[in-house]
Amino acid sequence: MVRVGQFFPALRPLPRPTAVETKRHAGFDVPAMRAGAVVLGLAAAGWLWVRSLDGIDPRQMTELGLLSVLPLPFYAALAVLVVSFATAVAQRRVAGSVLFLHVALLVLILHATPVLLYQTIRYAWAWKHVGIVDFIQRYQAIDPYIAVSPAYHNWPGFFALSALLVDLAGLKDVVPIALWAPVFFNLIDVGPLVLILRALTTSERSVWLGVWLYYLTNWVGQDYFAPQALALFLYFTALAICLGWFKPAAPLAAAGHRLRSAWAAGRLARLMRRVARTEPPNAPSSTVQRLGLLAIAVLCLATIVGTHQLTPFMAIGALAALVLLRRCRLRTLPILMVVLTVAWCTYPALPFFSRHMLGSIGGSFGDVLANTTATLIDLSSASEGQVLVALVGRAFTAAVWGLAFLGGLLRLYDGHRDLSAASLAAVPFGMLAINSYDGEMLFRAYLLSLPFVAFFIAMLLRWLALRWGLRVYAGGVGLLSGALLAGFLFPYYGKDLHYYLTDAEIAASAFVYGMAPPGSLLVEGSADYPGKFKNYERFTYVALTDEPPESKAQVLADPAGSLSRWLDNPAYAASYVIITRSQKAGADMLGDLPAGALAAIERALRHSPLFETVYANQDAAVFTLAARNAREGGRR
Amino acid sequence: MSSSRWLWPVVIVASAALAASGAHWPQPARALVMLWFLAVCPGMALVRLLDLADDRCGAWTFAIASSLCLQTITATIMVYGRAWSPIWAFNIAVAVAVGAVAIDVVRRATSPRRQAGPSAGPDDGPKGSSTVRTA
Numbered sequence A: 001m002v003r004v005g006q007f008f009p010a011l012r013p014l015p016r017p018t019a020v021e022t023k024r025h026a027g028f029d030v031p032a033m034r035a036g037a038v039v040l041g042l043a044a045a046g047w048l049w050v051r052s053l054d055g056i057d058p059r060q061m062t063e064l065g066l067l068s069v070l071p072l073p074f075y076a077a078l079a080v081l082v083v084s085f086a087t088a089v090a091q092r093r094v095a096g097s098v099l100f101l102h103v104a105l106l107v108l109i110l111h112a113t114p115v116l117l118y119q120t121i122r123y124a125w126a127w128k129h130v131g132i133v134d135f136i137q138r139y140q141a142i143d144p145y146i147a148v149s150p151a152y153h154n155w156p157g158f159f160a161l162s163a164l165l166v167d168l169a170g171l172k173d174v175v176p177i178a179l180w181a182p183v184f185f186n187l188i189d190v191g192p193l194v195l196i197l198r199a200l201t202t203s204e205r206s207v208w209l210g211v212w213l214y215y216l217t218n219w220v221g222q223d224y225f226a227p228q229a230l231a232l233f234l235y236f237t238a239l240a241i242c243l244g245w246f247k248p249a250a251p252l253a254a255a256g257h258r259l260r261s262a263w264a265a266g267r268l269a270r271l272m273r274r275v276a277r278t279e280p281p282n283a284p285s286s287t288v289q290r291l292g293l294l295a296i297a298v299l300c301l302a303t304i305v306g307t308h309q310l311t312p313f314m315a316i317g318a319l320a321a322l323v324l325l326r327r328c329r330l331r332t333l334p335i336l337m338v339v340l341t342v343a344w345c346t347y348p349a350l351p352f353f354s355r356h357m358l359g360s361i362g363g364s365f366g367d368v369l370a371n372t373t374a375t376l377i378d379l380s381s382a383s384e385g386q387v388l389v390a391l392v393g394r395a396f397t398a399a400v401w402g403l404a405f406l407g408g409l410l411r412l413y414d415g416h417r418d419l420s421a422a423s424l425a426a427v428p429f430g431m432l433a434i435n436s437y438d439g440e441m442l443f444r445a446y447l448l449s450l451p452f453v454a455f456f457i458a459m460l461l462r463w464l465a466l467r468w469g470l471r472v473y474a475g476g477v478g479l480l481s482g483a484l485l486a487g488f489l490f491p492y493y494g495k496d497l498h499y500y501l502t503d504a505e506i507a508a509s510a511f512v513y514g515m516a517p518p519g520s521l522l523v524e525g526s527a528d529y530p531g532k533f534k535n536y537e538r539f540t541y542v543a544l545t546d547e548p549p550e551s552k553a554q555v556l557a558d559p560a561g562s563l564s565r566w567l568d569n570p571a572y573a574a575s576y577v578i579i580t581r582s583q584k585a586g587a588d589m590l591g592d593l594p595a596g597a598l599a600a601i602e603r604a605l606r607h608s609p610l611f612e613t614v615y616a617n618q619d620a621a622v623f624t625l626a627a628r629n630a631r632e633g634g635r636r
Numbered sequence B: 001m002s003s004s005r006w007l008w009p010v011v012i013v014a015s016a017a018l019a020a021s022g023a024h025w026p027q028p029a030r031a032l033v034m035l036w037f038l039a040v041c042p043g044m045a046l047v048r049l050l051d052l053a054d055d056r057c058g059a060w061t062f063a064i065a066s067s068l069c070l071q072t073i074t075a076t077i078m079v080y081g082r083a084w085s086p087i088w089a090f091n092i093a094v095a096v097a098v099g100a101v102a103i104d105v106v107r108r109a110t111s112p113r114r115q116a117g118p119s120a121g122p123d124d125g126p127k128g129s130s131t132v133r134t135a
Helices: A018-023 A029-052 A072-089 A094-116 A126-141 A150-154 A157-169 A175-200 A204-217 A227-245 A255-256 A263-278 A288-304 A311-324 A334-346 A351-362 A368-373 A385-414 A420-435 A443-467 A470-495 A501-514 A550-558 A559-567 A579-588 A597-607 A626-636 B007-024 B029-048 B055-078 B086-110
Strands: A521-524 A538-543 A575-580 A611-616 A620-625
Touching: A029 A072, A029 A094, A029 A175, A072 A094, A094 A175, A094 A227, A094 A521, A126 A150, A126 A157, A126 A501, A150 A351, A157 A175, A157 A227, A157 B029, A157 B055, A157 B086, A175 A204, A175 A227, A175 A288, A175 A420, A175 A443, A204 A443, A204 A470, A204 A550, A227 A311, A227 A443, A227 B055, A288 A334, A288 A538, A288 B029, A288 B055, A311 A334, A311 A368, A311 A420, A311 A443, A334 A351, A351 A443, A351 A620, A385 A443, A385 A470, A385 A579, A385 A620, A420 A443, A443 A470, A501 A575, A501 A579, A501 A611, A550 A559, A550 A597, A559 A575, A559 A597, A559 A620, A575 A579, A575 A597, A597 A611, A597 A620, A620 A626, B007 B029, B007 B055, B007 B086, B029 B055, B029 B086, B055 B086
Parallel strands: A521 A538, A521 A575
Antiparallel strands: A575 A620, A611 A620
């Protein structure tokens, strides 16, 4: 294998300094000073972050979301943390506990900040998940044939777990748990990420750098109170077990021997011997330990099957790839996963699978381009701020992939064959050939491939360390972390103008769900508000932003007239229109309606004699038909 | 964890006792104790039987994963079976946790010189030494 250093002597690894050189520099104990600086940096970053949260008013957010209100000390806290991490990870002796503290503080800063500032659950979909838990608590059962949000009743594991926790913890509802879910899920993901990366490299420095990079690049926001977050943790845990304890002792070597006469088999055997050389061996274990770990992996996979629609298919692909490439000797595990998934889809989840999923897959199968572009918002109708956020997000994603690709190429050039990492980074994207997953497949594939993408970026930086030493490495880690952090903040915080849901909006929704009789029609400005979190199965929902263009045009031309006709439908027990702050922000930013359209509709309804305002506060208004309200109010 | 031979059994049993007796505690203490017990303790009790003492990261990861899986599967069976009973789910979690702790304690008490972790006798991986990890 040709190595870079053969042609470029300057790129050869530096000779390691002697112990004396390392410890003493101009009379100072340099490593001790660096360790002290790291601890100070960690403390300073924490202090700056806590202080930075004072006096922030999320109501002042502009189209750049949380970015527009976060003060300088917040960014200073992140900068100090980055410098501290870069220093800590470039120490000659890497201290895992110190690096863990850095990662934990990074998770807190990035994910606890919205919780502490908003004091309400961020992101409208999380509220819909609260509604499923509410359903289970009230009925102590699920309804696989339900008309609204049926998928959740066909994969109810996460919601059943949440309802159980709420009941046992003596909570009124799941809101306190959902509020802190992003912090919880991000923190517990550290464990399987460390185990996965330890199975890919013996460099402890690269392991922690990979974990750090995972959090800096995970902008897709699937860490909120949702089945995906639980399924992701279990998926990573199962992969960690397969990669860390169940690699074949000599991958494909046996196959190479059996087919020694064949040229291809010889090449294959040589390749796989290289793979065996460049990936760390299994963690030492006894038969009992391996049996126990196998049981945990099966438990994780079985739980995923009843918890989330997409992750089981991703798991099948990942496990099959590992087995086919001889990177995992649990050959029956992908078969077991197929059996479990098929069994779930054809029995407990049959109502949803037969009505929705088969048709959805049939319509998009093989159309990779359509399934990919379905993920991206239409920039032509989005607001200027959202165009910037979307473009930064896309550039950031492309840069992350580019860096990982470069890292992979350099590893290849240096004689490494990271087959496990490469295949697990690529396999999730195979799902783009099957379905768009309601316009989210690209993001989900990105998310599931991220530990392995982060591994290759960590390897890119390790390459720097091996060529130019740890000082350059620290500089590279610091600069790259700063750049990635800047890229991360735009797509992650940049939509918070409509992800932030105020107490006033929640109160308006609670009023409707508490007061509206079962069988009511609820016309929403959009689904971007804290909706469906109470008694959700009792109502029919129509979101203006999801209506066909001609229907939208009619409402925009004559809001009071059109909506009065919609609401005056005797098929519904009662009818309401609810318009909130976050709906208006979301519709304006994403371009689902012309800018200011929802505000204009709200004004029209307020001033129309056809409508009566039954509830209003600073962030929301609820309307009903005046005549119908008088008629049926008297009857009630 | 290697120094916590008796620490975890005590923590797990104490957590189970606190969770069981905390029905009248004020919030958020009641919720925190119960969530701690349900999310960590049954799994940690089971994982300790695997002697992953040298792998703290692995022990915590598998403990949380096992605990969440146990609660999820129990709750899923209850909603499908229309047999919703949080008390029974709690009893199952306590039985798993305390049962596994009992086995662990008896096992360790009857083999006091037993070494935890890889040195207990790996029959896989590099013989005679742990995986070499570099900085």
